[in-house]
Amino acid sequence: MAVTIKDVAKKAGVAPSTVSRVIADNPRISLDTKKRVRKAMKDLGYHPNINARNLAVRSSQAIGVIMPSSADKALQNPFFPEVLRGIGSFAHEAEYSLYVSTGGNEEDVYEEVQRMVNGNRVDGIILLYSRIADPVQQFLTEKNFPFVMVGKPSEQESEITYVDNNNFKASKDLTNHLIDIGHRHIAFIGGSTELTVTLDRLNGYKSAIEEAGLPLPNEYTVHAEFLKSGGRDAVEQLFALDEPPTGLVVADDLMSLGVINTLEEIGLSCPEDVSLTSFNNLYLSEITTPPLTTVDIQIYQLGVQSARCLIEKAKNKDEPAKRIIVPYEIKFRQSTKSNTSETLQ
Amino acid sequence: MAVTIKDVAKKAGVAPSTVSRVIADNPRISLDTKKRVRKAMKDLGYHPNINARNLAVRSSQAIGVIMPSSADKALQNPFFPEVLRGIGSFAHEAEYSLYVSTGGNEEDVYEEVQRMVNGNRVDGIILLYSRIADPVQQFLTEKNFPFVMVGKPSEQESEITYVDNNNFKASKDLTNHLIDIGHRHIAFIGGSTELTVTLDRLNGYKSAIEEAGLPLPNEYTVHAEFLKSGGRDAVEQLFALDEPPTGLVVADDLMSLGVINTLEEIGLSCPEDVSLTSFNNLYLSEITTPPLTTVDIQIYQLGVQSARCLIEKAKNKDEPAKRIIVPYEIKFRQSTKSNTSETLQ
Numbered sequence: 001m002a003v004t005i006k007d008v009a010k011k012a013g014v015a016p017s018t019v020s021r022v023i024a025d026n027p028r029i030s031l032d033t034k035k036r037v038r039k040a041m042k043d044l045g046y047h048p049n050i051n052a053r054n055l056a057v058r059s060s061q062a063i064g065v066i067m068p069s070s071a072d073k074a075l076q077n078p079f080f081p082e083v084l085r086g087i088g089s090f091a092h093e094a095e096y097s098l099y100v101s102t103g104g105n106e107e108d109v110y111e112e113v114q115r116m117v118n119g120n121r122v123d124g125i126i127l128l129y130s131r132i133a134d135p136v137q138q139f140l141t142e143k144n145f146p147f148v149m150v151g152k153p154s155e156q157e158s159e160i161t162y163v164d165n166n167n168f169k170a171s172k173d174l175t176n177h178l179i180d181i182g183h184r185h186i187a188f189i190g191g192s193t194e195l196t197v198t199l200d201r202l203n204g205y206k207s208a209i210e211e212a213g214l215p216l217p218n219e220y221t222v223h224a225e226f227l228k229s230g231g232r233d234a235v236e237q238l239f240a241l242d243e244p245p246t247g248l249v250v251a252d253d254l255m256s257l258g259v260i261n262t263l264e265e266i267g268l269s270c271p272e273d274v275s276l277t278s279f280n281n282l283y284l285s286e287i288t289t290p291p292l293t294t295v296d297i298q299i300y301q302l303g304v305q306s307a308r309c310l311i312e313k314a315k316n317k318d319e320p321a322k323r324i325i326v327p328y329e330i331k332f333r334q335s336t337k338s339n340t341s342e343t344l345q
Numbered sequence: 346m347a348v349t350i351k352d353v354a355k356k357a358g359v360a361p362s363t364v365s366r367v368i369a370d371n372p373r374i375s376l377d378t379k380k381r382v383r384k385a386m387k388d389l390g391y392h393p394n395i396n397a398r399n400l401a402v403r404s405s406q407a408i409g410v411i412m413p414s415s416a417d418k419a420l421q422n423p424f425f426p427e428v429l430r431g432i433g434s435f436a437h438e439a440e441y442s443l444y445v446s447t448g449g450n451e452e453d454v455y456e457e458v459q460r461m462v463n464g465n466r467v468d469g470i471i472l473l474y475s476r477i478a479d480p481v482q483q484f485l486t487e488k489n490f491p492f493v494m495v496g497k498p499s500e501q502e503s504e505i506t507y508v509d510n511n512n513f514k515a516s517k518d519l520t521n522h523l524i525d526i527g528h529r530h531i532a533f534i535g536g537s538t539e540l541t542v543t544l545d546r547l548n549g550y551k552s553a554i555e556e557a558g559l560p561l562p563n564e565y566t567v568h569a570e571f572l573k574s575g576g577r578d579a580v581e582q583l584f585a586l587d588e589p590p591t592g593l594v595v596a597d598d599l600m601s602l603g604v605i606n607t608l609e610e611i612g613l614s615c616p617e618d619v620s621l622t623s624f625n626n627l628y629l630s631e632i633t634t635p636p637l638t639t640v641d642i643q644i645y646q647l648g649v650q651s652a653r654c655l656i657e658k659a660k661n662k663d664e665p666a667k668r669i670i671v672p673y674e675i676k677f678r679q680s681t682k683s684n685t686s687e688t689l690q
Contacts, residue, residue: 047463062444062466072434081426084445089417092447097457097466099407100429100445102437112442118392121407121442257632287602287633 064122068129086303124314171204182339183247231258271337290334357385409467413474431648469659516549527684528592576603616682635679
């Protein structure tokens with residue numbers, strides 16, 4: 001039972017201090033030595049006591065993954081399992097475990113992050129959201145604790161490493177597609193305006209509308225939750241207007257699903273009456289009726305790249321801040337249709 | 346900065362040893378004292394060093410959640426985010442964090458579990474699968490380490506606490522429904538026969554078929570992966586038979602989606618040519634064409650109940666082994682149709 005570092009050292013033919021350094025993954029130890037020591041550890045069934053080890057070397061070999069509050073709601077959107085899958089796949093290769101937040105509100109999440117950091121539970125943190133004036137982000141910055149963001153930081157000049165898509169351009173492309181096929185009354189349905197992803201997608205939409213000289217009443221931009229119920233609320237607002245839109249840019253596929261269901265309930269059909277374009281290319285976007293024209297933002301890749309950047313930063317605090325822009329691609333499916341009536345006006 | 350246990354003790358008016366016991370959540374300390382000490386900790390901004398604390402009290406306030414190998418594939422099935430959501434919600438209330446496995450194969454997962462247990466990283470483990478002759482389960486049993494299973498242990502007489510549905514009966518109900526509406530050639534599509542959930546659902550199907558005296562050729566039971574691609578493989582096998590089935594019992598909604606797509610490709614339609622019944626009531630089962638008749642197994646509740654049992658067990662090793670059976674409900678939708686041709690034979 002009581003296999004010690006000394007036993008491992010003897011079997012591998014190295015000094016006990018070398019074994020400790022291998023356990024701590026010290027970069028000064030050659031790969032060959034590491035392999036030899038790790039084999040000896042495995043053969044002898046030696047497991048370093050992780051907590052004792054953490055105290056010594058301050059490495060937990062774990063990554064904290066922070067869901068937007070609340071985790072409970074977020075996990076209803078397939079974006080999160082897919083980004084977790086990407087993070088997990090890279091973390092697994094690098095032999096890191098995942099610590100996932102479960103907070104129900106912003107205060108909970110803030111306390112969880114404090115516990116992770118102050119308790120040395122994780123080597124670094126991935127924030128799966130970017131929110132303006134976020135106390136979590138401020139706390140991590142002040143502590144100089146390694147973290148990476150999926151999404152764009154709210155302050156442009158910040159030194160934060162982040163992984164994002166060009167959401168402004170993607171949204172402008174979607175809007176221009178609707179304009180190209182004859183739509184003149186186009187509305188935007190997004191998430192909370194505190195999230196930078198909403199702001200980027202909103203601004204891309206506005207830019208296309210303004211360049212085309214189309215109407216942009218305030219009532220045409222609606223903000224709701226990134227859930228099916230959010231889409232429902234938005235439709236109820238938009239289609240009570242005197243001049244309801246014929247084209248929609250929706251910032252999330254799950255919201256789009258709610259939009260389509262609610263349109264049906266009020267006797268409108270997609271794409272015959274309303275053309276819809278969407279974001280994220282969740283796998284559900286292929287199986288809805290109709291299948292959605294949506295932006296493939298490569299969620300899995302967002303996860304992989306964020307884990308890669310974080311682990312680089314956790315291993316080397318001097319790693320420069322990076323910006324990784326994962327390319328997007330519009331998937332054209334059956335949720336849009338040419339609007340011949342308005343084009344003729 | 347350097348707030349110590351002594352400072353907290355002074356502020357709360359208790360002995361330093363009491364503060365340590367509160368940190369360790371010792372049941373002998375009264376709730377009132379715990380509240381007072383925790384408030385003092387919060388007011389002073391005191392954060393116990395979790396790793397040091399773990400060495401002392403052997404509590405990590407974390408739960409290990411073990412995905413079936415591979416995590417990467419499992420996360421493609423919406424079952425897992427939904428059960429994680431349930432676990433996370435209960436864990437959050439009880440102030441536990443989640444440690445999620447990322448292993449790519451059975452050996453990886455086994456090593457991850459060893460690291461979690463031997464490194465005192467978690468207080469207990471939830472296995473999100475039940476597999477026959479599982480080395481992970483054997484390891485945890487030998488170590489007498491608290492764990493709970495979602496799914497039924499392969500050995501009936503085991504002392505393992507588990508949370509499950511009555512999958513045998515649910516599958517028998519689905520099969521009887523197909524028989525009732527006139528189907529005589531009914532096939533079963535399940536996952537790996539090493540998983541007890543597959544065996545239970547298979548046996549429920551067989552029991553109904555045998556009681557009705559219907560044909561049960563070996564070719565009518567197909568086993569594939571719990572993914573869309575698994576459904577595809579199964580259809581290719583079943584519909585190359587001389588007497589293909591007119592009714593299907595499919596053990597997973599994601600597989601069902603693959604089944605329906607593949608049927609369409611070979612010129613068959615659901616429910617006109619083939620009636621399909623399914624399991625899990627993933628939210629996608631409502632938005633497929635046609636919407637699926639499927640068993641709602643209450644995935645979120647499976648998660649909540651497993652976290653509750655585990656935390657009870659982690660706090661008290663003498664907690665008796667429990668069996669929790671979460672009720673199911675069949676959701677009747679549009680993927681089945683009466684089979685008049687065969688009824689007349």
